[in-house]
Amino acid sequence: MFRNPKALITSLETVLQPQSHLCIQRFPVSGTAKGKGKDKTAPALKRSVIPKKKPSGGGGGGGGRNVATELAKSLEEACLNAPTPLRYLSQKDRWREAEREKLGLISKERQRELDSANGKTAGPPADEPFPMGTPGFDYISLGLVDADKIPKYDLTVEDGRRLAKEYSRVLMRKHRARQAAESTLLRLKKEAIEALPEKLKAAALVPDFTPFPANRFMATLTPPIEGYLDKVKEAAKRSVMKAKLR
Known part of the structure; x- marks a missing residue:
């Protein structure tokens, strides 16, 4: 404890005196983005700009x-x-579109819908042959099929219905024949497994999930036609040359 009260008061005054000298700015501060003004005496900094290449109008590469x-x-x-x-x-x-149609204003989307409904964009005209394959590389354009030799049929609605029923019968016959063949294969498979010895029967009952080899060609019912691919390539070359000459 302090025995002298004057010494206590003097020490408290020194501790509690205002330290305003610490808030005085003694050095200049450069301009920042926090609201302080920029130093007008400092030289302005220039940004480095990369010049853009202008395309040459006369050169072939630019065009x-x-x-x-x-x-x-x-x-x-x-x-x-x-x-x-x-x-x-x-x-x-x-409702708005119907009101516009009454005034004779039809949008492009609505016109496209009307054309598709009327069958204008369904396909080529009836007098032109239908392309069999990719346009430009179909059999008619390549010269493999003569368009004049394609038979023309005048079918009625009754003929179309009769052909649709016959086509449905053909599909059902194919489906039933496929089901019978699959049933026969399963039956023969079971009989072949039952005819095996006990050791081989256990191995045969394990399913084999080995993927089919990728380098194997697809199985075909008839052998490939010799020189068919060369004929198609030659016809494609002739078609391209005719298109360039035009």
């Missing part, structure tokens, strides 16, 4: 890149804005 870029953009827009086969419209939107 090729522009064509490729435009083609990629058009392909991207065609994929993003591809028409849907069936549009979803609410009751209010359908």
